[in-house]
Amino acid sequence: MVRIRDVAGHAGVSTATVSRVLNGKQVRADLAEAVHAAVAELGYVPDRTARSLRTGTTPVIALVVPDIANPFFTSLARVVEDVAAAAGYSVVLCNTDDVAAKERGYLEIALRQRMAGVILAPADASPDLGALLAAGRAVVVIDRDVPEAVDRIAFDNEGLGRRATEALLRRGLTDIACITGPESTSTARARAAGWRAALAGAGIEPGPGRLTYANFRVDGGRAAAAGLLASPRRPQAVLATNNLVGVGTLQALAGAGEHGIAVGIIGDLPFATSDMSEVTLTPLRPEDLGRRAIERLLARLRGEAGEPVRIVLPLQ
Known part of the structure; x- marks a missing residue:
């Protein structure tokens, strides 16, 4: 041996x-x-049995995300798995479909199976972390904010919304609609706040119906964009605040034969959808989010993390 x-x-x-x-x-x-x-x-x-006896947990980490089909979370998961494996931990990937009940089930499994820690992108604003925290398990929340005193790591979401909107403003576009995620999620609200702040900075007050809360999926973007196309006054541009919402928005525009509306997207498109000439991308680096999350979790497992912190990743 x-x-x-x-x-x-x-x-x-x-x-x-x-x-x-x-x-x-x-x-x-x-x-x-x-x-x-x-x-x-x-x-x-590594001798995982010895470590399990010493810590009372198994060398397994649960990565709980809303949508494993979204390439954003695929890229994030790859980095988490690579760093965790190098430290002797396995990663179990759990998909919640943004459903709180599924999330609760996975968190209960993590507790019962004595997993060492959890990295969680919450399905809603109040995930049930009490039992895990009471048992002394390490928890890092990513992408969205929660009220619990746990480590939280996210992008500068308001800054992203502002930067993406400013990119459209620089093209001379002033009537810019925004399609964002569920109003219950901090990410959706913050990116919409950035959109509104950028317009305000340019002296523009968005008209009625220009902000739409949908889900963070293709169907959400498609339905919201269809609603904008059906309105009496179509916008000059649409800001989609994540990649899949962007895909749905482009699908709706292409399906309606509408090629005169510009589209801004926060994130990278996971696959080609239509003519990209009117698309402005504000890229994200999910790898950075995943790396900071697993490094923070490992530090907490080693007893080196101290008090919980909120980390906001700066704009690139």
Whole structure:
């Protein structure tokens, strides 16, 4: 059986360095690379049983997200899994469909199965985290805000809404509608606030019906855009506040043969949908969100995180 000292000897480092790398702690990049190479070459497997006995939990992390079909969460999950695996943890991916009852079920499973921690993109504003926190489990909330005293990591969503709207304003467009997610989610509200702030900064008051709360999916964007097309006065542009809403918006415009309305989208389109000449993208980096989340969770599992914090990722 390959032991940790075998990995250290093969990599030319100390056993302490190997332990730090496997537990996700910061070491020099060249040393970490040597350790990972030695682990792969020797086929070393961390002793998870010993760790489970020591901590009372299993080396498993639940990643609970609203929509695993959304490439945003696929990219995020890949980074979480890579970093977790390097630290000796497995990741279970759970899809809630933005349904609070499904979310509660997954959180209960995480508790019953003694999973070490949970990374959660909540289905609503008040996820039931009480039992997990009472049991001392590590929890990091991503993408959306919650009232509980837990680590929370999100993009600067108001800044994103403002930047995406300003990009349309620079094109000389002034009548800009906004299609955002459910009003119950902090992300949807913040991006809509950014849209409104950018218009206000340009001295523009949006007309009635220019802000629509939908769901953060293709059908939500499609239905909301169809509603705008059916209004007596069509907007010059539409801001879609996530990638799938953007896809639905483009589908509705293409289906109506409408090519004169510009579209701004927060995020990257997951697949080609129509003519992109009128589309302005404000990209996101889900990999950054995933990396910060798993690093924060691992730090909490190591007892290094301190008091819960709210981290806002700056605009790129």
